[in-house]
Amino acid sequence: MNIPRTSYPRVVIIGGGFAGISLAKKLSKQEVQVVLLDKHNYHTFQPLLYQVSTGGLEPDSIAYPIRKILKNFTNFHFRLAHVETIDTETSEVITDIGVLKFDYLVLASGSKTNYFGNTEIEQYSMAMKTIPQSLNLRSLILENFEEALLTSDLNERNALMNFVIVGAGPTGVELAGALAEIKKGILPKDYPDLDTRSVQINLIQSGDRILKEMSEKASEKAEDFLEKLGVNVWKNVRVTNYDGKTVTTNSDLTFETATFIWAAGVKGATIKGLDGNEFVTKGNRILVNEFNQVKGFKHIFAIGDVACMENDEFPKGLPMMAQPAIQQGHQLGDNILRLLENKPMKSFVYNDKGAMATIGRNKAVVDLKHYKFQGVFAWYVWMFVHLFFLIGFRNRVVVFINWVYNYIRFDREARLIIRPFKKKLKRA
């Protein structure tokens, strides 16, 4: 990779998510050369992907060009690359665009969907971790409704109008809420030929409560909101398989569906060379110390979702959310500068700002450290916080306008099949 060597030490960051960007910002205008590698040329604001899937937001509004974030930084290089291997012996990363030497390496490669080894689920389910995936889901939902118009087979039609979402974390809950609102506000008008009362939204959770990372009160209230919206919440049900038609579970319960969304788990997106048992712990995350250092290395770090930093409050590692990623990126930037000045690094202390989820119009649950609340005010807080953390003034304005419009009009205009997902419809 033809990136010139300078007298500055080179920090290579893999991944332009919350963690990687936060670190890169901290290192800007410092005496280091920073190379950021990502397989996309944009940063994705993942918390709003479900709104892209449901036609509420445009994909570009929640993406931001990485080159633009970093354009005023000195000694900064971005490369669109897929990292294949990390060679810890030679301090090199091997990518599809060549080999790059590093002085410091930071893995900020995030997480990916965990299918727990079930290849059928992997093959037939829809995921929602990236913008293309979210657009595929959007297309599939709309294509299924178009197809439902064409069949005279009642079972087939019901399967096309049946949503099964596995996993009741924030992604699953927010998606279920959005679909429920579409069922109520949009489908009857868009599909007068269909009996859209038959549309089913099933949210399946293996544990005994939804939003299990949040407070009990939040779980309870969110479930209440979902049920009022007409979502079927199934608790203590474990999905065992989906063959493209039928969802089977650990009980007698089965579902026939053409839209199966897997939001039941994520795992660290490790990279060859640092994925061995000596590095990786539960959830395929790389174990790091309080400085985000990977075991056995002074100059290799991991931050964000891919890193597992254990502490007393979080013995299984900090949650895989934006906040720990942003904070770790920031702190590591500071620590790398300290290392260069031969100062001791500072331990990372997680400032838990809480968690939140929206269930639909005027409905959200918010857990702050000392204050937990639910309902309309929580919903305003949810919106404000998401607008605040979106990168870019234009994105904020456009998302805000879309939200105001959708709120007033009970609408989601981006219900567009720009790229069809189903290659071949079984058309009658």
Place this chain on the structure above:
Amino acid sequence: MNIPRTSYPRVVIIGGGFAGISLAKKLSKQEVQVVLLDKHNYHTFQPLLYQVSTGGLEPDSIAYPIRKILKNFTNFHFRLAHVETIDTETSEVITDIGVLKFDYLVLASGSKTNYFGNTEIEQYSMAMKTIPQSLNLRSLILENFEEALLTSDLNERNALMNFVIVGAGPTGVELAGALAEIKKGILPKDYPDLDTRSVQINLIQSGDRILKEMSEKASEKAEDFLEKLGVNVWKNVRVTNYDGKTVTTNSDLTFETATFIWAAGVKGATIKGLDGNEFVTKGNRILVNEFNQVKGFKHIFAIGDVACMENDEFPKGLPMMAQPAIQQGHQLGDNILRLLENKPMKSFVYNDKGAMATIGRNKAVVDLKHYKFQGVFAWYVWMFVHLFFLIGFRNRVVVFINWVYNYIRFDREARLIIRPFKKKLKRA
């Protein structure tokens, strides 16, 4: 196709572009059953596709769900379908989702890119007639710049930064202008590692002036604007081939480029069954009379780009633009209602509202019937007219905000490679 027969006569409209939508609106709440078929579930505002290609607008902002346009109409059915054949004997359209009987048929299938039989150009060139095509071009442009960073071969790098646009109609001119602004305002900041002064934008026109459908003054001024922006305008040059690397012309002139955009011609998108020599005239358009009737049929019509209606002022047929399409759709709606009441149809009279094109920031050319002007005021008129004709309040607001932002910040934020176009980059 399971669309119930009612006592009302059935009008089948093929195509949800300007013509088809205008007709459908006119027929709403009348005593006819309307079936609109389109292969997309959205209407595309084609005049702004070049802004999607150049990252200035989001794709969803210039698309509008057809079901939403028509949701309050009675006796209305939309089907996502690809029409394969028209059987004029049995009055049926044969589609990929089944067969449909019609009482009245209206072809509003628009136009498609004309490669004039050159299969190499068809294979290697980029077109800009649909949203997916425009997004492909956006991805290709950005991927080529990422790739330019990787090569040390000067010729290859120059080819990756060289744009060749063939055809200097509004599409070619507006794209060239937008690329010139990107060269100036964005590339130097996004690619500090590249010498972006080497970026070349070539606009090639076979005739002796650009924007040849407009006034001489407009052509002159537009060329002047383009040259000030640094675009190389080549007139009287006919491109003979492009093999994926080299553009050859009818002279010694050749270009090495990785980005070759073909905007040199369109032809009517006819459908099997009505594509014979007895129907089709120059430009593959269907010859229609003053009522938009296809020769030999009382109940089959063609409107918009696919129809060729000749008159004294336009002996080769009305221009393939939005205005004739909208007006013909409207008039035909009226005429179909007259037919049903056994009244005589009214002849179509084209109300020529003129033409316009923008070349870049503060630069546009406008030809009205009695008034032609160029420059800043023309640019405001261009923007106002485009906002006005965009369908949907939300789209108008979002496009407006993007334009204001882009204007103030000299920026285009949607420079995102959401779906890569190049399958495999030749990476070093």
